[in-house]
Amino acid sequence: MISKQMLNIESHIKIAEDTFEVVLPLPDEIELKPGQFVHIALKGHMLRRPVSVADVDKEANTFTIIFKIFGEGTLALSKYRAGESLDVILPCGSFYPIENINVNHALIVGGGIGVPPLYYLGKQLKEKGVKVTSVLGFQSGSQVFYEDKFRALGDTFVATNDGSYGHKGFVTDIIKDLNKPIDYYFSCGPTPMLQAVTKQLEKEKGYISLEERMGCGVGTCYACVIPLRENPKQSKKICKDGPVFYANEVILS
Amino acid sequence: MSLAVQLPGLELKNPVMPASGCFGFGKEYSQFYDLDKLGAIIVKAATGEARYGNPTPRVAETESGMLNAIGLQNPGVETIVKEELPFLRPFHTPVIANVAGSTVEEYVYVAKTLNKSDDISALELNISCPNVKEGGVQFGTDPELAKEVTYKVKEASDYPVYVKLSPNVSxxxxMAKAVADAGADGLSMINTLTGMQINLKQRKPIIANQTGGLSGPAIKPIAIRMIYEVKQALDIPIIGMGGIMTAEDVLEFLLAGANAVAVGTANFQNPLACPEIIQQLPETLKKYGFRSVEEAIGKGHEG
Structure with a gap:
């Protein structure tokens, strides 16, 4: 059940250039699934900021979010410290439906700040006995994070746009040379990357997760809609019907 | 302490209701609290046919407010009557339906369709949406057009009609007199102010529609001024809105002359905004020397 909670920050650390990892307590009776996000209120800001769930630690009863400074809101969020409390709405949105699909080998494709939700997803896939191959793209080496954590899940390849770390180029360059049969792919990242990945993997089954400027974050305001392929005049709400969609369900633009 | 307020067609247990477009049709926020706590609910705008709205981005945060250009996205009045309004039936909270359109005929069609529904108690006539190309705001900025559409909708409906005024007028x-002359039962004011925000890096407006409606605390002084002016000139019930975040804000609207208030943008920041404001209202009224909501209405005009 969705609710608004005040959560005390357990840790707040910088893990890469402009990129922060925040650990928060997981409230009782709240279940967070891979792909879902939390909607965070910030002092002095009218609108909340959606941040995806990067991990859940069921033993410690905590969850992790990762964000990158993009504007005023994420800058404000970067200045919070452990011990301070955050006003959070959770859980928000849809999740990767891994309980309902038959998958033996999953390809994970993440770009930049689209990488975090895929870590929690990959971890759950591995726990289910699924073979996981991860392809991660970043702008440059200074922005790479969680590479070791992904390596613990399976084969992991890193690309950077400027070539300062890993393969020079895009995630699609790596996918092209993979030559491994996959059942499903799961992707999250900037729209141009998602466009390229969904086109390249058009014949594969896959799920993507999206981001957009949101208003309410719970489905009332119709700010964050995405048009549907079967009828471009119709749309779904990213905050409530998404952020996870079947890869060929929506029009990315 | 009595928070009750009587308005044409509306017996309100308290004067606080969510504003149209900020509450959908109630389902989402009913997950956060019991909608019985609300004075009333103004649901999202209905048009004759389904509308798909504007391209995204549709919202942008501003200093003390936000811009939106949703573009009246809604499934059309028939679907709203059949599939959305029945959800609110079990609650003991009056529902106000918001009527929008591009032509007088469309407004009338929407009002007639809503007239068949037993799930509502009043209409809010939206002649002030700044975010659609046709209709909406031109009815809200030309007194003669406003008068005509109000008259025709009054004729088509058995429900009381509250006309939602645009602040984008001199x-x-x-405007208030024009719609009152045409038979409006009340006013709802104010809608959003047209604004724009430009992204410095991209060198273009953030909102795809370029302009959007500004809401939130940034517009509250304008709403207060406009309600105050209208209250001085006319004796007509007013539902006040524009940047209400706290019970103190509610009292300020009451003093200016509002009989009830709607809370919009605050719902996005805090889904519990309405019930929290309602809970704090008795203490706030008491603090400023009032024994009821009714007692405070228009009291900013004496002295």
Missing amino acids: NITA
Whole structure:
């Protein structure tokens, strides 16, 4: 059940250039699934900021979010410290439906700040006995994070746009040379990357997760809609019907 | 302490209701609290046919407010009557339906369709949406058009009609008088102010529609001024709105002359905004020397 909670920050650390990892307590009776996000209120800001769930630690009863400074809101969020409390709405949105699909080998494709939700997803896939191959793209080496954590899940390849770390180029360059049969792919990242990945993997089954400027974050305001392929005049709400969609369900633009 | 307020067609247990477009049709926020706590609910705008709205981005945060250009996205009045309004039936909270359109005929069609529904108690006539190309705001900025559409909708509906005024005019009292002359049962004011925000890096407006409606605390002084002016000129019930975040804000609207208030943008920041404001209202009224909501209405005009 969705609710608004005040959560005390357990840790707040910088893990890469402009990129922060925040650990928060997981409230009782709240279940967070891979792909879902939390909607965070910030002092002095009218609108909340959606941040995806990067991990859940069921033993410690905590969850992790990762964000990158993009504007005023994420800058404000970067200045919070452990011990301070955050006003959070959770859980928000849809999740990767891994309980309902038959998958033996999953390809994970993440770009930049689209990488975090895929870590929690990959971890759950591995726990289910699924073979996981991860392809991660970043702008440059200074922005790479969680590479070791992904390596613990399976084969992991890193690309950077400027070539300062890993393969020079895009995630699609790596996918092209993979030559491994996959059942499903799961992707999250900037729209141009998602466009390229969904086109390249058009014949594969896959799920993507999206981001957009949101208003309410719970489905009332119709700010964050995405048009549907079967009828471009119709749309779904990213905050409530998404952020996870079947890869060929929506029009990315 | 009595928070009750009587308005044409509306017996309100308290004067606080969510504003149209900020509450959908109630389902989402009913997950956060019991909608019985609300004075009333103004649901999202209905048009004759389904509308798909504007391209995204549709919202942008501003200093003390936000811009939106949703574009009246809604499934059309028939679907709203059949599939959305029945959800609110079990609650003991009056529902106000918001009527939008591009032509007088469309407004009338929407009002007639809503007239068949037993799930509502009043209409809010939206002649002030700034975010659609046709209709909406031109009815809200030309007193003659406003008068005509109000008259025709009054004729088509058995429900009381509250006309939602646009602040994007130089003479708000003239607009208020025009719709009052046409038979409006009340006013709802104010809608959003047209604004724009430009992204410095991209060198273009953030909102795809370029302009959007500004809401939130940034517009509250304008709402207060306009309600105050209209209250001085006319004796007509007013549902006040524009940047209400706290019970103190509610009292300020009451003093200006509002009989009830709607809370919009605050719902996005805090889904519990309405019930929290309602809970704090008795203490706030008491603090400023009032024994009821009714007692405070218009009291900013004496002295």
